[in-house]
Amino acid sequence: MAGNPIAVIVGVGPGTGAAIARRFATAYPVALLARSPENFEGLVTEINQSGGKALGVSTDVSSETSVKAAFEKIQQEFGKVPIAAAIFNASARPQRKPLLELTVDEFQAGFDVSSKGAFIFSQAVLPGLIEQAERQDAKYPPTLIFTGATASVKANALMSGFTSPKHALRALSLSIAREFAPKGVHVAHAILDGVIDIPLTREWLKDQPAEAKIAPDDIAETYWNLHQQSRRCFTNEIDIRPMLEKW
Amino acid sequence: MAGNPIAVIVGVGPGTGAAIARRFATAYPVALLARSPENFEGLVTEINQSGGKALGVSTDVSSETSVKAAFEKIQQEFGKVPIAAAIFNASARPQRKPLLELTVDEFQAGFDVSSKGAFIFSQAVLPGLIEQAERQDAKYPPTLIFTGATASVKANALMSGFTSPKHALRALSLSIAREFAPKGVHVAHAILDGVIDIPLTREWLKDQPAEAKIAPDDIAETYWNLHQQSRRCFTNEIDIRPMLEKW
């Protein structure tokens, strides 16, 4: 492999994913993956017009075929380049529902993204991350970050369809972290424990100050700081809350 | 519903599941579910000949259709009876494998049992457990126990295909525990942290004393003790190790 390393972000929507994409685009060409093109089109334009370089690829992360096709497009665009950072930010929506009212498909939906999707994405990016780890001129250790949630460590009632896949994702992240750290790949799991301030949550906590929600730009900055950590200081798990969170 | 309550055990093989079945069969008629009839046939005969009552049903716990068919057979045999205890003891085999060598199907295999299977089983037994909880004459609160493993709480390298589903199972158990405790159903997750002394592991730790492995009969006794706990003393998580375990 040769050429400048890229960053790959999956789960790019109008909130956290976009903020992460903007942050990493200041340092690397970025490939932005999301199911629906409308989730990345404006952002791709924005980054490309502001001096960065972005490619959007419509991808179903739970489909190995779709992910393989996406990485072929990435290679066509950027060449066979190493990967400096890969961010798994995809997620099914949380849904509160009594266990006996869930269908099997509803229960399983979260796993398509958080277990199968995270696994397929990891397999797709790890060779490029390892390649970057072996390069003498890599500025920072290549980094693979998984976005988690409160449900990653707390299994509340009525949340089985969300908390089970999130626990699975956390385990995947920690297992990969242990396997690939000796190869120089830095893997981290971030527990976002609170409401993130994105369009979807605009109506939530409206009577509260801004400090009741997590700011996507600040998540992005924290992810960037994780990426900057040296081989002698890897963080594998971190939690994030807004100042006013009850926990 | 009327009639004597039963116990239902899924994941009945020649080891832990059989021991649990024998223990609960001293108090209840038992329905024993396993994929392969050879896993329960001898046991069913043994229990029926020694004064208990057992029904074996060949079941693929990851298939809603198969589980529904199994519970129809159970109802034909025992009538529409409440459930005093339900034990989820099914599991995929642990497999050590580098992440990049796993296929998507191999990674997902554990989820069929530990997430989808556990969910389908829970939905199948909870109505009968709730029914038992509402009966004045229930001797003990109805109990739903999930068998976990070291991998339920520790995500080791090379174990992603085992530890991810086990974390998911643990989350499911804790979420169900929180939802159904107020209805009187006692849900517990058991972390079996060590090698269990079953035919499959006969050759393992051969140079070690017997106390290096967990005894299936003793697991069964502990599960029985969990079942006996009152409504004013529910254990929702317990760990189990042999005396010589390093942890």
Added chain:
Amino acid sequence: MAGNPIAVIVGVGPGTGAAIARRFATAYPVALLARSPENFEGLVTEINQSGGKALGVSTDVSSETSVKAAFEKIQQEFGKVPIAAAIFNASARPQRKPLLELTVDEFQAGFDVSSKGAFIFSQAVLPGLIEQAERQDAKYPPTLIFTGATASVKANALMSGFTSPKHALRALSLSIAREFAPKGVHVAHAILDGVIDIPLTREWLKDQPAEAKIAPDDIAETYWNLHQQSRRCFTNEIDIRPMLEKW
């Protein structure tokens, strides 16, 4: 050492400690330790009159001198006998207080019991427990149980003076468990996550059904079941909640 093994319980008051004492007194002569004699006098009489054998010793568990004196009295009474079970049930009272209003002495008070006291008690009982572990005729593996609380695993605001010592106690218990399991001593930490139904809490949750509080007798039964576990099935941590607990 010779003679019948005894059980030693520290932190015997009108609630959990008394229930544990009664349960273990059905199998062993019991030594009951508490700071104030009024906490054990009635209970000692009750056990001795109902066919058991009990000795009460006024003890300050945070004082090595006091604990040594107590074990001398125990030896005078029962002889130099092994210890089948030792229960550490002592605790400072939880106190909600803003951090900046706590005095150093108030903050430290809990440590006198939960760290220093638990350590002194452990050192006092472990030789007798090991002795019992080495006896061929021991019915059950000797057991050392520590009573913990919600605060053992959750560090809430305003609770620093309670949660810090309880976390310390849990660590002590788990460290001792790992060190002494290979010697045959079974060590367990119980997380009592809820209000216990004792005289002190009589006015709490008065509008709730009985199932909102943990029953001391049922804790005692669970501790007894832990004691009965075999060397091939040690539980090192268990949680306990009433059916109606929110967690």
Added chain:
Amino acid sequence: MAGNPIAVIVGVGPGTGAAIARRFATAYPVALLARSPENFEGLVTEINQSGGKALGVSTDVSSETSVKAAFEKIQQEFGKVPIAAAIFNASARPQRKPLLELTVDEFQAGFDVSSKGAFIFSQAVLPGLIEQAERQDAKYPPTLIFTGATASVKANALMSGFTSPKHALRALSLSIAREFAPKGVHVAHAILDGVIDIPLTREWLKDQPAEAKIAPDDIAETYWNLHQQSRRCFTNEIDIRPMLEKW
């Protein structure tokens, strides 16, 4: 209060504490506390000569009197100023020892620093941190960081005298984090899970590459990044390992 805010670091030795001091001294005047003056004298000179401003104060953090005297000296030097960052980096040395060979004093020694000392230090700095939180011109939310270790979350055998106080410290940190976040103070607990590359450990892991130890400068950078987090993105717990750590 008026004037420029300062940073206060306790537990300044030739390793992590010094690195943290250097990092925070690039932004703030620093007060450096350690028991022995030789631990900070060279560092104070170095910082003052390189354009920063540092004051060293010989302090026994486990003594309220000593800490009060230290903060009076700090006020004499810097005026009654707010505190932008406070780092608790003090620790007793880990010691492997069988439980039955520890004296009560040895067992308690770690608590003097990690429970009593951390509590006294927290009470000393929190008013100044709150003052800073209320200032309109504060660049970053004031931050209180506690240095933890593997033993903060894992209670190994033979380590009771180290792991118990470290668990206590973690609980104190998390409790303070919950209480003071709504006031704008950012509290974080760092789990340093590995050998830190300091003079004390020079002979350890000598046959291993540099990536087998955590680099103090990189810890300092991570602490600085925690300090920079906004009110809408507080990290309360983070782990840190070298690339080659087994965990």
